[in-house]
Amino acid sequence: MTYDLLIFGFFPYLCIIIAIVGSIWRYSSDRFSYSSLSSQFLENRQLFWGSVAWHYGILAVLTVHLVGFLFPKTILLWNTEPMRLYIMETTGFTLALFALVGLVMLIIRRFSSARIRTVTSKMDAVLLTVLLVQVATGVFTAMFYRWGSSWYAAYAVPYLWSILLFKPDVTLVQNLPWVMHVHILNAFVMILLIPFTRLVHFLAVPFEYMWRPHQVVIWNRRG
Amino acid sequence: MDVRAQISMMFHLDKCIGCHTCSIACKNIWTDRKGTEYMWWNNVETKPGTGYPTKWENQEKYQGGWQPKGDSIKLRVTDKFRGFANIFHQPHLPTIDDYYEPWTYKYSDLFDAPAGDDQPTARPVSLITNEPINISAGPNWDDDLSGSKIYANNDPNLEKLNDTQKEALFEIERLVFFYLPRICNHCLNPGCVASCPSGALYKRGEDGIVLLNQNVCRAWRYCVSACPYKKTYYNWKTGKSEKCILCFPRLDSGQPPACFHSCVGRIRYLGVVLYDADKIEENASAPEDELVERQREMILDPHDPEVIAQAEKNGVHFSMIEAAQKSPVYRFVKEWKMALPLHPEFRTLPMLFYIPPLLPVLGYVDKDKGVYDVDAKDYFGSLEKARVPMQYLASLFTAGNEGQVREVLEKLLAVRLFKRAEQVDDISKELVDDMLKKTGLTAETCEEIYRLTSLATYDDRFAMPPMHREYVTELTKGDPYEFKAEVGIGGFKNQPERGF
Numbered sequence: 001m002t003y004d005l006l007i008f009g010f011f012p013y014l015c016i017i018i019a020i021v022g023s024i025w026r027y028s029s030d031r032f033s034y035s036s037l038s039s040q041f042l043e044n045r046q047l048f049w050g051s052v053a054w055h056y057g058i059l060a061v062l063t064v065h066l067v068g069f070l071f072p073k074t075i076l077l078w079n080t081e082p083m084r085l086y087i088m089e090t091t092g093f094t095l096a097l098f099a100l101v102g103l104v105m106l107i108i109r110r111f112s113s114a115r116i117r118t119v120t121s122k123m124d125a126v127l128l129t130v131l132l133v134q135v136a137t138g139v140f141t142a143m144f145y146r147w148g149s150s151w152y153a154a155y156a157v158p159y160l161w162s163i164l165l166f167k168p169d170v171t172l173v174q175n176l177p178w179v180m181h182v183h184i185l186n187a188f189v190m191i192l193l194i195p196f197t198r199l200v201h202f203l204a205v206p207f208e209y210m211w212r213p214h215q216v217v218i219w220n221r222r223g
Numbered sequence: 224m225d226v227r228a229q230i231s232m233m234f235h236l237d238k239c240i241g242c243h244t245c246s247i248a249c250k251n252i253w254t255d256r257k258g259t260e261y262m263w264w265n266n267v268e269t270k271p272g273t274g275y276p277t278k279w280e281n282q283e284k285y286q287g288g289w290q291p292k293g294d295s296i297k298l299r300v301t302d303k304f305r306g307f308a309n310i311f312h313q314p315h316l317p318t319i320d321d322y323y324e325p326w327t328y329k330y331s332d333l334f335d336a337p338a339g340d341d342q343p344t345a346r347p348v349s350l351i352t353n354e355p356i357n358i359s360a361g362p363n364w365d366d367d368l369s370g371s372k373i374y375a376n377n378d379p380n381l382e383k384l385n386d387t388q389k390e391a392l393f394e395i396e397r398l399v400f401f402y403l404p405r406i407c408n409h410c411l412n413p414g415c416v417a418s419c420p421s422g423a424l425y426k427r428g429e430d431g432i433v434l435l436n437q438n439v440c441r442a443w444r445y446c447v448s449a450c451p452y453k454k455t456y457y458n459w460k461t462g463k464s465e466k467c468i469l470c471f472p473r474l475d476s477g478q479p480p481a482c483f484h485s486c487v488g489r490i491r492y493l494g495v496v497l498y499d500a501d502k503i504e505e506n507a508s509a510p511e512d513e514l515v516e517r518q519r520e521m522i523l524d525p526h527d528p529e530v531i532a533q534a535e536k537n538g539v540h541f542s543m544i545e546a547a548q549k550s551p552v553y554r555f556v557k558e559w560k561m562a563l564p565l566h567p568e569f570r571t572l573p574m575l576f577y578i579p580p581l582l583p584v585l586g587y588v589d590k591d592k593g594v595y596d597v598d599a600k601d602y603f604g605s606l607e608k609a610r611v612p613m614q615y616l617a618s619l620f621t622a623g624n625e626g627q628v629r630e631v632l633e634k635l636l637a638v639r640l641f642k643r644a645e646q647v648d649d650i651s652k653e654l655v656d657d658m659l660k661k662t663g664l665t666a667e668t669c670e671e672i673y674r675l676t677s678l679a680t681y682d683d684r685f686a687m688p689p690m691h692r693e694y695v696t697e698l699t700k701g702d703p704y705e706f707k708a709e710v711g712i713g714g715f716k717n718q719p720e721r722g723f
Contacts, residue, residue: 032461032720033720034441036442037462040313040318041319041459042318043318054311114354198722206306206420206421206441209303209306215416215426216416216424217427217428
C-alpha cells in the first residue's frame, strides 16, 4: 500500500511540479533553447511520413483522452452497446497505430541517417524511448484488453481528477493490469521530461499568428 | 503619408569584378560558426547561371514571395490556415542539398599518415557528419561557368529568351556573363517577416533593417521558404534561423557593412531613403509592368518641406533626414532613375537596387562572317547589338519590362559618350546632344553621374546617418554595464547553443 501510495500518490506530483517549475525556469533563463529543433533541413522525405503520421496520430489520441477526461460518463454510456464499444476501440486502436508507425519511422530515421545522428542528443534518445513505451502500452491495451476505454473512463479518469484536486486516491488504479500501470506512470515521466527535452516545443504553438498583422515593425524609440 | 526612413543600398554591376571579397568579409565575421558554414549572407553569382541556392529564382519550386490575390497579394508558401496545417512538415522547405554540403579537408592526414608508397592527401570531410564526402556542389559552384550546358542552361531567366538570343548568349569561346552580388534586400514588404508564425522577424522602425530575434524563433522555417531571394537561412545546429543583419553593430558604430567596406570594385553604395509606408500594400499589389515605377514613387523627396515635416512628426530623427538628403542611393534610384530592384515581381519591394551591366554591349556576333565583331565606327555600340539580350536583363530587374532596362542602359551610354566627347573628342557633338535629348539628361547631370560612379570617395558612397549612442544606451533601460558580459548581440544570457 505504501508502495502504491509512493508511485501513484507522490510520484505524479513530483513530476508535475518539476515540469512546471522547470519550464518556467527554462523559459526565463534560456529562451534561446525553446525550439522545435527541426531537422527537416537535413533530411526531408522520411520526415514527412514519420512526422505527419506521428503528430496527427498522437494529437487525435490526446484529444480522445481529453474528451474522456472531461466527459467520462458519456464514454461509459457509449460503451454499453457491444457494437459501439467495438467502434470506440477500433478508432482508438487505428489512431494509436498511426502514432506508433510514425514514431517508429522517426526513430529509425534519427538513428540511421548520418546527418540526423549529428543533431541527436542523449535526451532525444531518452525522450524517444519514453514516447515509444507510452504509445506501445496504449496500443497493447487497445489490442488485448477489450475494456481499455471503459477502464480509462471508470478508473483512470477519477484517479486523475483525484490527483488534480489534491486528494489522490490510489485505490482506483491499484488493481488495473500492469500494462496500464506502466502507461499511467510513464505518462507522468513524459510530463517530467518536458523542460529537459525538445518536448518544450509543444508549448510554442504560434496562435498569435492568427490575428497579428503580416508585417512587424519594432521601434526602439517609440512609446 | 506615413514617412519612414530606410537604409537602402545600390550595387553598380558594371563595376563588379566577381572577386568574392565581399562574401569572404561577411563569412569571416558572421557565418564561421557550427551550423552556419553553408550560409553565405553575401554571395556573388555568375549570370546567366543558376545561383545559390541552385535555381533560387524558380518560385514554382521554392514558393517564395507574394502573388496577386484579388486586389491585394498573398504569400505563396503559407497563409494563416496553411501555417498550422503544415506545421509538422513544411512542404516547400529547401534542404541542405539545394545549397551544398559544407566541407573541410583532413589536413592532419598530411602530417600523421603512416609512411607508404603514396603521397598522403587531405581528403574532403563533411562539416555536418565529419565523414569523407565527394564534393558535388559549392556556394559558387558555377562561378564563371556561364554557357555551360549543366549549369547556366538552367537559369530560370532564360525561359523568356528565343533560340537565337540564347545562341548569341552562349556562343562557345565568346561567352558573355556578368556578376550579381546579393545580400538581404531589407525589403519594405518582406516575405520572411510576414510568414513567421512566432513573429521573430521584424523590421527595425528607425532604419528599416530586417532582423530576427533568435530568442523568439521556434524553428518553423517559414522565413526560409517565404523569402524569394533565399536570404534567410536555417542554422541546423542551433535550431534557429539567421540572416544578414546589414552589419548593424558596424552601422551603429559609424562603419559601413563589411561587404560594402571591403568591396574592391567600389560598386556598393549605401544611403538613407525616406518612403511612404502607407503605400506598401497598394504598390506591392500593382500590375507587374508597373512595379518598378510604383516602388520609385514610394520613395520621397528628402528636400520637400512637407515630407520633412511628416518625417519629424513620425519620429524620424533629423540626422536621418539629413543623411537622406545626401544619399547616393536616392540620386541613382529616384533622381536619375538608373538603379532597378532585383526581381520586382516577387513583390517584396526590395530596397537593394542594381544598375544593370552595360559592358557587353561592345561586341556582337556577325552571322555572315561568323565572327565576333566590334564596330569601330560605332565604338560604343548600340543596344541593338548587345550581347546580353535586353529581355534577359528585363527578366532580372524589371519583371520583363524591356523599356525600363533600355532607359537605364541608354543613360549609361549617354554618360559614356558625353565623357568620351569631352576628354577624347572623337565623337560628334550631334551624337552626344542626340543622346542627351533622348535620355533627358543634361551636361551637368552627366557630370554628376560620372563623378558619383567613377570618382566617388568613401564618404560619397556611404552616406550613413551618424550613430546615436545616447539612444543605444537608453535602450538597455538602465545600467549599460549590465549587458557587458553577454555573448554577442541581442542580449543572450548564455552561449547561443542548441537546446536539449
